[in-house]
Amino acid sequence: MANPLYDGLFGRHAGKTTPFLHLLDGSTITHQDFLSRAAQIANVMLQHNLKPGDRVAAQIEKSPEALAVYAACAQAGLVFLPLNTGYTIDELAYFIENSGASLIVCEGCNQAALAPLAGRLGAKIETLNADGSGSLNAKMQKMPILFPTVVRSENDLAALLYTSGTTGRSKGAMLTQKNLLSNALALVEAWQFTADDILLHALPIFHTHGLFVATNVSLISGGSLIFLPKFDLDAIVKYMPKATSLMGVPTFYARFLDDPRFTAASTAHMRLFISGSAPLLAEIHSRFEARTGHRILERYGMTETNMNTSNPYEGDRRAGSVGLPLPGVEVRICDADGHALPQGEIGEVEVRGANVFQGYWQMAEKTAAELRETGFFITGDLGRIDEDGYLYIVGRNKDLxxxxxxxxxxxxxxxxxxxxxxxxxxxxxxxxxxxxxxxxxxxxxxxxxxxxxxxxxxxxxxxxxxxxxxxxxxxxxxxxxxxxxxxxxxxxxxxxxxxxxxxx
Structure with missing residues (x-):
């Protein structure tokens, strides 16, 4: 492929009028409509003289246009840097400066506060608000709906995601096209997603879970998303009968169980509930199954690796376990020196595979300390593997x-x-x-x-x-x-x- 990530996720839908995003106002954006928006945004970026490999920092609320910024970066060969919408201006300054972002996409209300920083760094600013308005939208409306996809290789950077630790500054995890695409393909296979799936999407898209898991899986499978701006219990109850699957954090499931409208009947149309990003309490796991008849599928991943393991789609989904290694992913339990421990013993969880990142942005020493020469990444989690190969996370050797x-x-x-x-x-x-x-x-x-x-x-x-x-x-x-x-x-x-x- 000329551009593996764009072609594999987005370009495959060129010309298709199949539904992609179902919005709360009742409208639907088709795959081709979405690609046209992304191409228009890519053309705006081209006008700013951005070149392949340049970073685009985006702190914007969830919207179809916000998602199209990601697609535009992939098509133009730019490195996408999504930022948590809760960050303050002071916090944003570090990420933007450290990444050397050439373009900042922000809410209109933050433009004035970010302008001095952008000026000092020589970065451009475009605004994009939750309702789709802003300077980026105004400019894209005047742009062609076609953009010549930039040639990139699977080893080129596609995204820079800043991850937290327990000391020091956040680290920018460098994710390549191969990292993202290989993991999405593995998840589609593991979770049996198809073009018939309608995923109820209530996650933020500045985070791996909502962006590189939920969205990428849907794109590769050809399914569609019920695209909620945020977690809204009323909206989820309303739209769940139209969906087939949902990805959420444990908080979602706790909220569901507190709502009497959430019943076996209301979830009858669903085939799969997935939980991740934080440990799911066994109590919630069992209460959810008793209430709905569905057994939550829990998986395990992180910013540096995307997803590593998952409970099986067909088979025993074990409460307290994050399941088995995904296709193409190796998981081992080691001591502090990297020596593999016998089955059942607790040690450091290490992973290796095409999903594992390339290192930390401009932090060679930190990369060397956490990414072994053999390709195994030291996750910082403590775990054990049982006799059936299921991984259990028992804690963290850091205080994150x-x-x-x-x-x-x-x-x-x-x-x-x-x-x-x-x-x-x-x-x-x-x-x-x-x-x-x-x-x-x-x-x-x-x-x-x-x-x-x-x-x-x-x-x-x-x-x-x-x-x-x-x-x-x-x-x-x-x-x-x-x-x-x-x-x-x-x-x-x-x-x-x-x-x-x-x-x-």
Whole structure:
């Protein structure tokens, strides 16, 4: 193929009037209509003199046009950088500067705030609002609906996604055309998607789950999406009888179970419910099956690798397990030195395959530390593999918090808390939550003789950090637990507060 990703996902639908996006206003965008929009956007990018390999940073609300920006980047050979819509301007500055983005696509309300940064970096700005309006839309309307697809190879970069860790700055995971396309093909096979599938899409598209899993799978199979702007329980209940499948985070399923409208009858038309991005509680797994008769299929992936394992479509979907390796993916359990451990033992999860990223953007040392010369990626997760080959994730060897599918740096929140005048030190941990898998808890030690105002501290966090990073609660302790070397024992704190948000 001249451009494997574009041809494999989008170009295959050229000229087709088959439905692609079903919108809430009752309208439908066909595959060809969508390709025309993408081509028009690619033509706008060409006018900005963008060349293959340039980065396009996009912080925009979910819309058909927002999705078309992704397709336009693929067609023009540009590297797509989707950014969480919850990021503040200060947070955006790092991603845009670090990536060296040549074009920034943002909401109109953020244009003025981003203009100085764009000017300093020599980047262009286009606006795109949730309703499709903005400068990008105005320009694309004047553009041809055809664009000559740029020749790219499977090893060329297609996307740059920033992933969180527990210390330091976010890392830009470099994903190639092969990484994305191979994984989508494996998922279509594993989950048996066809052109008859109608996927109820309520996930954000700045995240791997909603973009490279849900959307790419639908594109390759030729199916369509009921394209919801966001998670909306009323809309999901309304449209579920028209759908065949849904991909969600554990929060979705917890919300479903709290709604009496969600019954076996309302899900009778569905063939598949998939959960990922955060651990699914066994209790939700069993309650969901008892309520609907459907057994949720849980899978396991991450930004650097897309999807690695999945419970089987046909076979035993085991609660608490993330299933078996996908076709073309190797999974092993190792000690800290990379030596494979015997079956059943707990160790570090490592994966290898065409899905594994090429490394971290401009972080050679970090890449070398986490991506072995043999091609195995050290995921940072701890797990075990049972006698049937099923993988169980038992924890993380880092303190990364995953809440509602979003990765959260504890250190980033701790820096804000530690900066407050009456705070001596803090520790931020993830604790179990019935809706979000995990949620953020801030533990604070006051300076001697001081009484920190917790409400004031929450106000400081709200002004500094995106909403999904906000602690659900702050608690005061006299001192933080430490080991003999003086290191804070976050595992002790997690054990102490593990039931704070448990269902009663």
């Amino acid at each position: 918090i995953i809440s509602g599918g979003y990765n959260i740096y504890p250190k980033e929140i701790e820096l804000v808390l530690d900066d407050q005048p009456d705070v001596l030190e803090s520790a931020v941990i993830g604790v179990p939550h019935p809706d979000f898998g995990e949620t953020v808890l801030g533990v604070i030690v006051a300076k001697p003789g001081q009484s920190p105002d917790l409400d004031t501290m929450m106000d400081a966090i709200r002004s500094a950090l995106a909403r999904f990073k906000h602690p659900r609660k702050l608690v005061l302790l006299d001192e933080l637990p430490r080991n003999t070397m003086g290191k804070v024992q976050k595992n002790v704190l997690r054990g102490q507060y593990k039931d704070m948000f448990a269902l009663t």
